[in-house]
Amino acid sequence: MVRTFFSRIAAMFRGRNLDASLDEEVRAHIDMATEEHILRGVPKDEARRLALREFGGVTQVRETYRVQRGLPLLEQVRRDVRFGVLQLWKSPGFTLTAILTLALGVGANTTIFSMINGLLLRPLPVPESGRLVVLGINFGGPKPGFSFPEPLFRGLERRQSAFNTVFAFDRSPFQVKSGASTEVIFGQYVSGTFFDALQTPPLLGRTLTVGDDRKGGDPSGFATVIGETLWTNRFHRDPAIIGQKMTVDNVVFTIAGVMPRSFFGADPLQRPQIFLPLAVEEVLNGERSMTRAGVHGWWLNVMGRLAPGANLEQANSEVSAATNAILGAAPDARWVARQKERHFHFLAQSGSTGFTYIRLNFRKPLIALFVMCGGILLLACLNLASLLLARGTARQRELATRMALGASRRRLIQQLLVEGLLLGAAGTAAGLALSPVVSRLLAAVLLGGRPGTYLDTSIDVRVFAFAAAAAVLATLLFALAPAIKATSRRLVDRMKDGQHATLTHERSAILPRILLGAEVGLALMLVVGAGLVSTSLLRLYNSGEGFDPRGVENISFSMDKAGLKGDALIAFYREMAARLSHQPAVTGVSYAHQVPLTGNEWDEDFTDESGVSHDIYMNSVAPAYFSSMRIPLLAGRDFTWNDTPATSPKIILNQSAVRQLFPNGNALGRSLRQKEGDKFAVFEVVGVVGDTKYSDLRSAAPAAAYVAMPQDDGSHSPSFTAFVRTSLPSGPLAGAVRAITAQMAPQIPAPEVTSMLTIIDDSLGAERMMTMLAVFFAICALVVTAIGLYGTLAYATARRTAEIGIRMALGAQRSQVAAMIFGHNLWVVMGGTLIGLAAALLATRALAGFLFLTSARDPWVIAASIAALAFTSCAASLLPALRAARIEPMTAIRCE
């Protein structure tokens, strides 16, 4: 059986070849017969005639042979496919809509899920990732923190019984010397047991061990492990790389091993190419070392691998119980006392997917988007169903005719199934083709402003299969409906009916109305959702930064490794500022330590005149910062380059800080004290400026103080960011900056130029991604619904042509006819809107967490959404109504 089947299939493809083969065989047969007759003495002509006669009909034999050879079912399918393509080709509008609808439903779901998968779900590609645990800190607030100071990590690292190992890592850009220039490569500081815990063997050499994670490193010096990409790009896969030297941040390292490309540590969004022992951080960063900052430097991500037999709960209660002992060992007793008051304790949670900060921001938006995607898929299926139903009603006469001409029911159903499958396959393929493009785009928005990050959005086969199956099933089901309908009724009656007699049951058909109503309701929900998130984003953008970001370009200088300090450093910045201000169209240049709205924070405790301590956000700025940023100077004066360390420390406060520190009067000339060790530093308030948003746009402007950059001893970092106000695009400026830097300080990496607006956009990555997609989905929902309403009504109206003709012949006005057709959809839209509204009011509550200054039941947004939906629906229903009103009664009746 099987063999017969295969030889038949093979024959289908070799058909022509086999025909020739049979012909040759038949020719040989007849030649042989002729020769035998000649041998027996028959004349030549007669012999051939005899041979042909004995053979029988050559054509008949060929036909029988072909039937035996070919596969009837497959040939039928081939014919069905050809016919189906032709049918779909004849109604390109319908076909295109159906394919696009499917592509949208399948594509959106696959895309969003592939992002969720990449960010939240995919386990780390290391052995037994299920045994990994992420450690965090509960500060007594609603959200735990996930960064640790080095002393607390070392405490955890030493005390472990539920864990095999506890390890820490932190990402960092490294300056790697290559020849005369310096290149920035992203890498990680890792603790000694990092590689041990992740259990991935190196490609070459060895991994880092506890022996490397010590002050001074191995006896042979500091060791590093590099990634395969770096090994390929920089060392051309030189197998003799082990033992070679590499200079990172001016320190010489010995390359001990190479990790395979598939290994990226425990943060799924990073692809570190250099791994350095954690203990080296102090050597590389010197004064501004996070290790040296002790319990005040929060920077390490800490994870662990469970010991055999231990489970997550045990680990959690163990680290929680160990909190006080570890805290107690920390050097700063006052700080420790304060933490204990806050019910500070460690916690452990599942870490099979590793840890990344971005997850904390994007988990909820992505899940909300995925729910919207589900809505889009449902909408796509509903739309397809109603279109196919309408088309099916229009086709019933064709199907009935074909049945009357002898087509079997099975054949008709088979043919419609093939047509549905064609649509489904084309739509799914289009969705699959679109998905990677869209996810790459979204990943760019999501990761905006985070250099060195990478999101793996490879498509998840299961989700694609699910979405495709749902869409194709819907297509098949509703493509099949007309066949079942057409073949189940008494055929002859239908043939006799013509157009008008079918109307009674058609008009009362409830299924298409329910489908359309559901579509309208779903569309309204999506539009309301999109309206809310975009209103919220607009309000965020318009909430006012307190400065004018338009036309400000930020240039970040990495001076950490340049070796400049004190006056020399300030002189460098003054010279750079002078040169930048001579660039065309530059109207202001200044510097600041903190770039606003990047999420970075720097705060200090100040004591007011009555001795109360206040937590104030800080920045260190150069002269002209306020004018360059267009922050109003409300009283006093700006800093000058003459505010040097030789003069008394000056400070500028914003209005909120003044209100907080000097509630009853003028702040100018008054003083603020800051505790530094045992003595106090005293600052004189020289100016008051307007409030500005600090670390992000969502929170109100906090109390903030500015110290003078020339007086700042660079204890934080010698790296400042220039703020340049210009009326030109950033391109030429970036070129000029690179040239000036190469001239003035060739040892530092080329500075990066980012516009302030880009920084704001990046800081709103989650909101922007959500809004973009929600608006896109809403527009799609409106379009799809409009097409559904239009398509169904147009089909229905076309079938009522004769009836309308009669009505008009009997005296119906054109406006009445138009109103009648229009009214057909009106009830569907109104019903759908009501249901959609009720559902939206329930569902948008889930959005409340994402909204800024916007209520989840914002009446304006809801009213506007209903208006948008009503407008689209009316436009879609008006066209068929107008067409119906133009029907000429005589032509219409004669048609029948």
Add this chain to the structure above:
Amino acid sequence: MGENKPDILQGTLDLMVLKTLESMGPLHGYGIARRIEQVSGQTLIINQGTIYPALLRLEQRGWIKAEWGTSEANRRARFYSLTRIGRSRIAEETRNWERISATMALFLAAPK
């Protein structure tokens, strides 16, 4: 053409072909047709062409196989021969046929 030639049961022709190949070894289509005519003593006159669909059917079942070769008269022809499966099927097909013919004989011999 062929007006006097009776339809024969499909299985009959198949079995004839198999038996022919069993006794004669590899043979081309014309040879098989001639052999069937000879053995049946000219009582069974078939359209020689009908042998080809039968040959294809047997080939598809895997009972015989075909190869292009050269005939005695140095002519290119397709030679058919039994496969191992075909050889083993002959006995069973023969039994089947005997059962049918016995049944037919019973029917024909039944008193009117």
